[in-house]
Amino acid sequence: MTREIAWTVVAGGLLGLAWPGSSIRLSRSCFWSPISPRSGASTRRRIGLAGLTGTLAVGLATGETTAATLSSYFGLGGAGLAVAWLVAQQILGVLPIAVFALLTGGVERESPIRAFFSVGAAWVVGETLRSLLFPGAWLSLASALSTTPDLLGSAAWVGESGVSFWLAGLGALAYRGSFGPDRRRAWMAAGGVIAVLVAQGAWNRFGAMAPDSGWVRGHEFPDAAGLDVALVQSGVDSRHRPEIPSDAEDLDRLIALSLERGRGADLLVWPEGALRGIWPANAGLLDRELLRSLGVGHLLFGAPWLEDPMAGGSLAVAAILVDSEARVVGRHLKTRLVPLAEDRNVVPWPGRDRSKLGYSPSPSADLLEIGPLRLGVAICYEALFPSITRGQSRAGAGILVDLSNESWLGSDSQGRAHMLAASVLRTIEVHRPTLRATATGFTTALDATGRITARLPENGPGVLRVRVQAPTGSTPFALLGPLPILAACFGWTALRLGRDREWRRTDLAVTPDRPSVRSPS
Structure with missing residues (x-):
């Protein structure tokens, strides 16, 4: 024994x-x-x-x-x-x-x-x-x-x-x-x-399924065809976020970061929960002049979403896509909520803040479109579900984008490494490149074979500039x-x-x- x-x-x-x-x-x-x-x-x-x-x-x-x-x-x-x-x-x-x-x-x-x-x-x-x-x-x-x-x-x-x-x-x-x-x-x-x-x-x-039909390269190849993307890592630890008192200060911080290396990108991506105000009620925070100063084609960011509250609409976790005129042109609502933390159907235990129980899952994952290109978006916890990326791939998604806030997982890198591992597996399963924009790390670009082609250091703020193309075809796993x-x-x-x-x-x-x-x- x-x-x-x-x-x-x-x-x-x-x-x-x-x-x-x-x-x-x-x-x-x-x-x-x-x-x-x-x-x-x-x-x-x-x-x-x-x-x-x-x-x-x-x-x-x-x-x-x-x-x-x-x-x-x-x-x-x-x-x-x-x-x-x-x-x-x-x-x-x-x-x-x-x-x-x-x-x-x-x-x-x-x-x-x-x-x-x-x-x-x-x-x-x-x-x-x-x-x-x-x-x-x-x-x-x-x-x-x-x-x-x-x-x-x-x-x-x-x-x-x-x-x-x-x-x-x-x-x-x-x-x-x-x-x-x-x-x-x-x-x-x-x-x-x-x-x-x-x-x-x-x-x-x-x-x-060779990688030449779908790849992610660094911005040092400006003449390559594809979508020019800037991934912003805010560096904000949500466990200490009360130190930032308002959405306006959040926005100022993100704009300052985006001006450093995100100016002129086809797509600018901010992480999950980048803004705390409920959309579209707070859409006025983003005006045309602000986006024009960045010179970006589209902005994708995370924020709470409540549509038509008078008709009984439910609060959702969202990834919102706006164009250069600050118009909302698409949104993906989170389909998988963190058990006991985001799901509104869970009965709260004594002492728990009931205001945190307002989210409801979306019944389906919507694709976001930028011209002829379709994006399959996952919000944090959704990366752990192969069925989500598989469904997006079958619906025509050419690129996967993961908006995440992993500061809740602690100050060490182990929790973030597990989430990155999930993204690697989802990427390989459907043979689609993945772009990850996170609050504190790991903000990463993956090619369609799961290789990391670019990554920001964790914890601090930064911007990762990459150029990405969408592959064609499908994998046996995506089909079956x-x-x-x-x-x-x-x-x-x-x-x-x-x-x-x-x-x-x-x-x-x-x-x-x-x-x-x-x-x-």
């Missing part, structure tokens, strides 16, 4: 370092460490050890992010914060790994190929159940590769869940190849999987979505559980022959 606990501690530490936010990049190769070491243990012991693995992993991967978010969004402190933090840790870290451990008992009796499918499918089932309880693609195994997008090309075919599947399965083969049984067959199977992934990656890079991989994983797991039940019945029915004992006559 001591050996199992020691291995579990090591496994949890390595998995936590493999997820985004870790500064130790070599740990990315250790994502397989929690896979199968306790497969031969009893069910109760496997689940207990898996819980320890998940707790350690999430603690390392999120740092102060979970506590800072709970404190910032909900005003929690003391015992309430401790209880909420514990519940969040259990859902994010313990639940998927415990489910995985429950489903992988007896995997050592299977052939290496069967073990690959069983372990990969069980991991996807665990991640899917977590996303049902805490909506969003949080801490998926696939996100461990977000800093090496060349290894994430398969996301264009099978999405984030599919990448988690082959990572977990490959980890099982690596474990079997190291500790047995069937080491030789396990390494042969691992080599076959790697060969398929290398071939698929080469196809993505040089074949049908996650249903094929999810159906395959749940189906395989169900068949395996049925087979295990038959094995157990057989084991109970078959008893060793015993010599008969006769009474002496």
